[in-house]
Amino acid sequence: MRIDKLLAEALPDFSRARLQALIAEGAVTLMDAPYKEDESQDVQDATARPVRSASAKIQPETALDITLPPLKAAEPVPQAIPLDVLYEDNHVIVINKPAGMVVHPAAGNEDGTLVNALLHHCAGSLSGIGGVARPGIVHRLDKDTSGVMIAAKTDQAHKALADQFASHGADGALERAYLALVWGSPKRQKTIIDAPLGRAPHDRKKMAVVSEAAGRRAVTHVEVRERFEPDGKPVAALVECRLETGRTHQIRVHLTREGTPVIGDPVYGRSHMTMANALPDPARSLAKSFSRQALHAYLLGFTHPETGEKLVFEAPLPEDMTALLASLEAL
Known part of the structure; x- marks a missing residue:
């Protein structure tokens, strides 16, 4: 079985993308089984080597060790930027993004982004799966494309929504x-x-x-x-x-x-x-x-990650x- 698939099944609260990122960072180690060079020697300790590829196959009865990096505070600073909130609960927030707003910080757009606005509006209650620069971000729109976006407030909601986006709505859950x-x-x-x-x-x-x-x-x-x-x-x-x-x-x-x-x-x-x-x-x-x-x-339709209810939101055309x-x- 592929290592990233095995980890995804064993750790359902982690998205496949997050697990692949951990592998790329060297945080997943393959533990070779204990061994003897010959019957006269004591059992040697298992040897450890980092997994180099998420697509690598793992053999039965092989151990994997995962070292999760310590949680880091998001580098983007909260900014009191007005948001057009279409829906919000303890799990998700749906907004109507204006044209001209960048979704997450990047070179040339270090602040004034949707992430900065969400950090202020949600007061720290955003999923950390997106990483330091993209907390809560499940998908994105181009800077100059306006419209409906969803962000996740918990890691569980983030994973469930990411799965819907990854399936491209094959099960009818996602509508864009x-x-x-x-x-x-x-x-x-x-x-x-x-x-x-x-x-x-x-x-x-x-x-x-x-x-x-x-x-x-x-x-x-x-x-x-x-x-x-x-x-x-x-x-x-x-x-x-x-x-x-x-x-x-x-x-x-x-x-x-x-x-x-x-x-x-x-x-x-x-x-x-x-x-x-x-x-x-x-x-x-x-x-x-x-x-x-x-x-x-x-228009954006999705299955609520907690209640299982199908929700659909629409945003009117902007003035321009x-x-x-x-x-x-x-x-």
Whole structure:
């Protein structure tokens, strides 16, 4: 059996990701059985060696020793940043993240993040599984993508939610839906985009559709909500995207591949900005000046980790997308 699988079964309160991290840190040791070099010698002590790979196989009757590092206080400092809380109890908190807010501290964004806000709001009651920089964080949204997010307050809730996200909603427990304003108009009313994603070969900061061998499977279900076609020209559309998998920049890359990139996307949509010229004002001005990708995670459904109840939360479109949508609908 794989070592990480064995540990996950033996330690159900730990996520697979947490156990793999412990292995990578050298905290899991393989204990070789006691032995004799020959019958005339005493039994020698068992020897210990660190596990080097989470995927390594373990033989029967072999002992594993796990040394848990001491708990560390989260490095991010609590900050009194207002949060739009959609739901909260002793186990989870669901918020509507505004565009422009980074989820967790990183180079160039050491504070002012969602984590800083959660540390203040939850007063220390956040899961530690996410590590020092990401307490309570189960999933993430891009900085300039707005919408519904959930964070875990206990390690048990974190593991249960992480399992739901890892299964990609295969059991119907997890539901994630986005609204996007895109350039152009999809050819079909409903489309399933099944294209693997990986790092772009010539720009490691970007994602791209790659071969199956080079990337990970990514599936997005797209449905057109509204089409905007002044003078019969397919200029823009409002689409709903439902995730079957959750890869970095998945919706943005998949929609670009279909020739309908998200309006305002500074990374994947620049080549389509001239399409705004086909719009009359004020739609033209609003589209040209839109300062982020017009993408909003409007719906999140999950099974509550404690009660087992299916919960679904929705967040209305933010003001900037509402204004742009209204200008397109007025064409």
